[in-house]
Every structure is written in structure tokens, then in C-alpha cells.
Amino acid sequence: MDRVRVRRAPALRRAHRRQVRGIPAAAGVALPSRRPRRRLRGRASAAPGRHAGRHDPRARSAVAARETPRPPRRGGRARRAPAARRGQRGAAMSDPTLDREPAVTAEGNGSHWVRELQAWRGRQGRPVPRLRxxxxxxxxxxxxxxxxxxxxxxxxxxxxxxTDDAFIAGHIAPVSARVTGTVVAVLVADNQDVKAGDALVRLDGRDYEVALAQARAAAEAARGELQNATANIPLTDESTRSLLQEADASLAAIGHAQEGTEHDLEQKRSDLAARQSAVEAARAAHQAAESDFERVKLDRDRAIELYRKELVARQDLDHAEAAFKNGAAMLDVAAHRLRQAQDDARQGAAAVQSQAAAVAQARQRVVQSRAQVSNARTQRQQVRLREADLETARGKLDLALANVKQAQLNLDYTTIRAPIAGRVTRKAVELGQVVAPGQPLLAVVDLDDVWVLANFKETQLTGIKPGQHATVEVDTHPGLVFKAHVDSVQGGSGAVFSLLPPENATGNYVKVVQRIPVKLVLERGENAQHLLAPGMSVVPTISLR
Known part of the structure; x- marks a missing residue:
């Protein structure tokens, strides 16, 4: 407020009307005015004539200015000390008469306008400080x-x-035991660089050497069985083929004989049928002869009766007697023919029965021959059995050879090698330790193939496309900038693939900006010195142009 009171003359000109709070007034201190010095000096010299008998603050200030000695400055005139100026300014600002009404003295009418004019004159000749x-x-x-x-x-x-939500990722190959064994040698140390295929750990392999010898012996035995099965196949094939050929020839001969007997049987059956037809004809003729005989007998008996009564002549009776004798003779002939035909039919039936028995015997021989053929063919199946035995022997040999390979692999697994080239980390194996299959022993980090996983906000992915250039700054190496390019953008936010994905189908939903991983691949040769390792925090910057 002191500075305002000194530098803001118009505000101080109204100080006689109101009191400024917090700033006490001091008497007898001159304040500068804002009017130019030359104009005031001219008017101050003419003050007695023009303002005679009245209060003239300009004349009084001019007289006061001439009476007040000035300190010399640089180049002949001195400059007042800053402490003196500050003391004078503080005394002027603490003058209590600035807030009071002007007083009338014997020399003229006093007023705060005079003090303002004097203070302004003192400030006009002062240069602006260089520091300001x-x-x-x-x-x-x-x-x-x-x-x-x-x-x-x-x-x-x-x-x-x-984004600063990014880190280095890379291939970390875990190294574990493939077989059970005791560690007899640890060939690497922590953070040691290795090449692909270098031996890392050795296990005790004596048990696996014994297993390999047993597998090889079993393979030799299986090879011998395969040779025996291979030799049995030709012998069985020849023997069964000859038996089958003999059975087929016998079956063919018996088949022809059967056909002959069956043909004879058919002929005899035809003869039997003809003879039976002759028997029927003879029987019919015999029946006709009997009918004629009965008729002529009745005619004779009637003629005899009529002759006794002398109703017919003797000639008619003789004719009737002759017809009767002729009918009797014809009946005897028909009976003889019937008996002969019946005898022929019986002979034909006997011949048919005999031939049917021969056919049955032929059929039996055919059945027996077919059984022999079937047996020969069954014997022939032994060749297939021998071939199956051969395949079984081959399978056993293959199994034995596979056991040999497995035993060899188990023996090779006793030497644990580096799967990739990199640096050994997390070594947790010691000499004499018994390890089990799948037990992690150490890990190898591939420092030649690392990339950046940057989790950008979904609002930042508008212009990100594969192939855009990017720069990567690493917190571990301040000042180094690595060149990279955008490889791909993950097909989903990180929250979707978390263990518990968010369920937004609820009544209370708060929208949260999701982050989507973006893969940045370093340019070739950027990590040649292996300065970047998986897990380091980085700040990637992608150029959208």
C-alpha cells in the first residue's frame, strides 16, 4: 500500500476525502506530483505575481524544491543511497497528514498536493534500475x-x-529335466551367455546305459523271431498248396462220377415210369377183358335159360357159348399181360432204388472230397497265419527298436542342453540334487529377439496401423532412443482376456477407458548390445504420419 500511495498520485489526491485503512499518515513529508517538472518550474517563478494573496501549492513546492539540496549523481552528481530513499519513502507513506484535511500555516495554505508534487519531482530524475x-x-x-x-x-x-504403460517382452525358454536322475555336473552359472545346444547340466546316466543294453538285446531276439517267421512261410505255402490241389482233383473226379450216377438214375426212373404206365395199361385191358367176360357170361346164361324154355335155337346157344369161351381166353391174356407189366415195374423200381443208392454214395464221396478241399484250404490259411506271425515278429522288432531309441533318448536326456541361444537366468539346480521330469532347473532368455508390448488407450488407437515408425525410451538407459515399428494390434482389450472378464450387463455401469496391447518390433540391430531385457519399463512413441 505504501508503493501504491507513492506511485498512484491520482488515488492519493483523493486521500483528503477518505481515510486509507491500515496506513497511518505522517506529517512534514513531501509527496511527488504527476505534473511535468518544467511546467511546474515556470509556474513557480511566476507565482508571486499571479497568485498574490492566495494559496499557491505550486509556488511552495518550487521553493521547497530549490531549498532542498540534491545529492550528487554519477558524472558529477551523487545518487542517494537506496536505504535513504526507502527511509524517506517510508516516512512519506507513514505521514498522518495525507489522510487529513489541508492545514493553513503562516507561510501559506499547506496541502497534501504539495507533498505529492515534491515526491513526483524526486522520482522523475531517477533512472529505471537495470535489474528491473x-x-x-x-x-x-x-x-x-x-x-x-x-x-x-x-x-x-x-x-x-x-504411453508409459509399456514393457519389454521376449522369449523365455524354461529348461527342465526330461528324466529322473542325480545331478553330477552343473556347467553354467547365473547370467551366463550360452548358445543353442550347449550342455547346461549332466545327470547320472549309468541306469540308462543298462536300460539301453537290455533294449538292444530284446531287439536282437525280435530280429531272430522275424527270421524264423520269414523262413516258415515258404514251407507252409508249398505243403498246403499240394494238399489243396489233390483235394480239388479228387473232388472233380467224384463230381464227374456223381453226375454219371445221377444220369443213370434219371434213365432208370424214366424206365420205371414207362413200366408203370404199361402196368396201368395192362390193368385197364384186364379190366376191359373182365367186363367183356362178364357180359358174354351173362349172355350165355341167358341163352341157356332161353334154350331150356325152347325160346331160342341151339345155334344161338352155341354162339353164346363160343363168345363166353373167347371172353374167358381174352381175360386170361389180359391177366397175364398185367402180371408181366407188374413184374417189369417191380424190376424197374428195384433198379431205381439201386441207382439212387449209388447216387447217394457218389454224393457222399463228393461231400467227403469237399471236406478234404476245405481242410486243404484251411491248411492253406496257415500261410496267412504264418504271414501274420511274420507281421507280429516285425512289430515286435519295431517295438524293440523303438525301445532302443527310447533308451538312447533317455541316456541323451541325462545331458540337459540349451534349447535356444541366450542368457541363463533363474538357476535353481545344484550338484547332487535329485531331479524329476518336468522340474524347472533354469531359464534361458533370448535377448536377440525382444519386442515392446505397449498398452495404449482405446482412444489412442484411431491412427495406429501396422508398419508405422516408433521410438522407444527405456527407463534403465536414459538418453538412449531405440527405433521400432508397429507390428500388430491385439484383437481385444486386456480386460477381456483376464481371469475374471468384466460383466457390464448390470444396473450400475461406469465407463472406463480400456487399454489394448500393441506390439512394437525393434529394428534390426537396435538391441545388438543386449541392453533391453524382458520386463523393463519403456515409453514408446508412435508417429502417426
Missing amino acids: LVLVALVAVVVLAALAYGVYWWHWSAVHVS
């Missing part, structure tokens, strides 16, 4: 620099995206 100019220039430079940096930052942010 430097500070003003510095502030202006800072403001311009801040403005230029803001414009640059706005333009840079429009074509670049960056």
Missing part, C-alpha cells in the same frame, strides 16, 4: 519460449501418441 529491465526482458523471453513450446507440443501431440 533484465527481469522484464527475462520474463518476456520465458513467456515467448513457453508460447513457442506450447505450439510445438500441440503440433507434436497431433501426430504422435505415447
Whole structure:
């Protein structure tokens, strides 16, 4: 407020009307005025004539200015000390008469206007401090620099995206035991660089050497069985083929004989049928002869009866007697023919029965021959059995050879080798330790093939595309910038693939900006010195142009 009171003269000109709080007034201190010095000096010299008999503050201030000695300055006139100026300024600002009404003295009408004019005169001749100019220039430079940096930052942010939620990822190959054994040698140390195929750990392999010898012996035995099965196949094939040929020939002969007997049987059956037809004809003729005989007998008996009564002549009776004798003779002939035909039919039936028995015997022989053929063919199946035995022997040999390979592999697994080239980490194996299959022993990190996984906000993925250039800054190596490019963008946010994915189908939903991983691949040769390792925090910046 002291500074305001001194530098703001218009505000102080109204100080006689109101009291400024917190600033006491001091008497007898002159305050500068804002009017120019030359104009005041001219008017001060003419004050007695123009303002005679009245209060003239300008004349009094001019007289006071001439009466007050000035300190010399640089180049002939001295400059007042800053402490003196501050004391005078403090005394002026603490003058209690600044807030009071002007008082009338014997020399003229006193007023705070005079004090303001005197203070302003003292300040007009004072040069501006150089430190203030430097500070003003510095502030202006800072403001311009801040403005230029803001414009640059706005333009840079429009074509670049960056995030600090990123880290280095790479291939970490875990090394574990494939077989059970006791560690007899540990060939690497922590953080040692190894090449692919280098031996890392050796296990005791004596048990596996014995198992390999047993597998080889079993393979030799299986090979012998295979040779025996191979030799039995030709012998069985020849023997069964001859038996089958003999059975087929016998079956063919018996088949022809059967056909002959069956043909004879058919002929005899035809003869039997003819003879049976003759028997039927003879029987019919015999029946006709019997009928004629009965008729002529009746005619004779009737003729005899009529002759006794003398109703017919003797000639008619003789004719009737002759017809009767002729009918009797014809009946005897028919009976003889019937008996002969019946005898022929019985002979034909006997011949048919005999031939049927021969056919049955032929059929029996055919059945027996077919059984022999079937047996020969069954014997022939032994060849297939021998061939199956051969395949079984081959399978046993293959199994034995596979056991040999497995035993060899188990023996090779006693030497644990590096799966990839890299650096040994997390070594947890010691000499004499008994390890089990699948037990982790150490890990090998491939430092030649590392990449960056940057979790960008979904609002930053608008312009990100595969192939865009990027730079990577690592917290471990400040000042180093690695070149990279965008390889791919994951097909989902990290929250979707978490163990408990979010369920947004609820009544209370708060939208949260998701982050989606973006894979950045370093340019060839950027990590030649193996400065980057998986897990390091990085700050990638992608250029969207």
C-alpha cells in the first residue's frame, strides 16, 4: 500500500476525502506530483505575481524544491543511497497528514498536493534500475519460449501418441529335466551367455546305459523271431498248396462220377415210369377183358335159360357159348399181360432204388472230397497265419527298436542342453540334487529377439496401423532412443482376456477407458548390445504420419 500511495498520485489526491485503512499518515513529508517538472518550474517563478494573496501549492513546492539540496549523481552528481530513499519513502507513506484535511500555516495554505508534487519531482530524475529491465526482458523471453513450446507440443501431440504403460517382452525358454536322475555336473552359472545346444547340466546316466543294453538285446531276439517267421512261410505255402490241389482233383473226379450216377438214375426212373404206365395199361385191358367176360357170361346164361324154355335155337346157344369161351381166353391174356407189366415195374423200381443208392454214395464221396478241399484250404490259411506271425515278429522288432531309441533318448536326456541361444537366468539346480521330469532347473532368455508390448488407450488407437515408425525410451538407459515399428494390434482389450472378464450387463455401469496391447518390433540391430531385457519399463512413441 505504501508503493501504491507513492506511485498512484491520482488515488492519493483523493486521500483528503477518505481515510486509507491500515496506513497511518505522517506529517512534514513531501509527496511527488504527476505534473511535468518544467511546467511546474515556470509556474513557480511566476507565482508571486499571479497568485498574490492566495494559496499557491505550486509556488511552495518550487521553493521547497530549490531549498532542498540534491545529492550528487554519477558524472558529477551523487545518487542517494537506496536505504535513504526507502527511509524517506517510508516516512512519506507513514505521514498522518495525507489522510487529513489541508492545514493553513503562516507561510501559506499547506496541502497534501504539495507533498505529492515534491515526491513526483524526486522520482522523475531517477533512472529505471537495470535489474528491473533484465527481469522484464527475462520474463518476456520465458513467456515467448513457453508460447513457442506450447505450439510445438500441440503440433507434436497431433501426430504422435505415447504411453508409459509399456514393457519389454521376449522369449523365455524354461529348461527342465526330461528324466529322473542325480545331478553330477552343473556347467553354467547365473547370467551366463550360452548358445543353442550347449550342455547346461549332466545327470547320472549309468541306469540308462543298462536300460539301453537290455533294449538292444530284446531287439536282437525280435530280429531272430522275424527270421524264423520269414523262413516258415515258404514251407507252409508249398505243403498246403499240394494238399489243396489233390483235394480239388479228387473232388472233380467224384463230381464227374456223381453226375454219371445221377444220369443213370434219371434213365432208370424214366424206365420205371414207362413200366408203370404199361402196368396201368395192362390193368385197364384186364379190366376191359373182365367186363367183356362178364357180359358174354351173362349172355350165355341167358341163352341157356332161353334154350331150356325152347325160346331160342341151339345155334344161338352155341354162339353164346363160343363168345363166353373167347371172353374167358381174352381175360386170361389180359391177366397175364398185367402180371408181366407188374413184374417189369417191380424190376424197374428195384433198379431205381439201386441207382439212387449209388447216387447217394457218389454224393457222399463228393461231400467227403469237399471236406478234404476245405481242410486243404484251411491248411492253406496257415500261410496267412504264418504271414501274420511274420507281421507280429516285425512289430515286435519295431517295438524293440523303438525301445532302443527310447533308451538312447533317455541316456541323451541325462545331458540337459540349451534349447535356444541366450542368457541363463533363474538357476535353481545344484550338484547332487535329485531331479524329476518336468522340474524347472533354469531359464534361458533370448535377448536377440525382444519386442515392446505397449498398452495404449482405446482412444489412442484411431491412427495406429501396422508398419508405422516408433521410438522407444527405456527407463534403465536414459538418453538412449531405440527405433521400432508397429507390428500388430491385439484383437481385444486386456480386460477381456483376464481371469475374471468384466460383466457390464448390470444396473450400475461406469465407463472406463480400456487399454489394448500393441506390439512394437525393434529394428534390426537396435538391441545388438543386449541392453533391453524382458520386463523393463519403456515409453514408446508412435508417429502417426
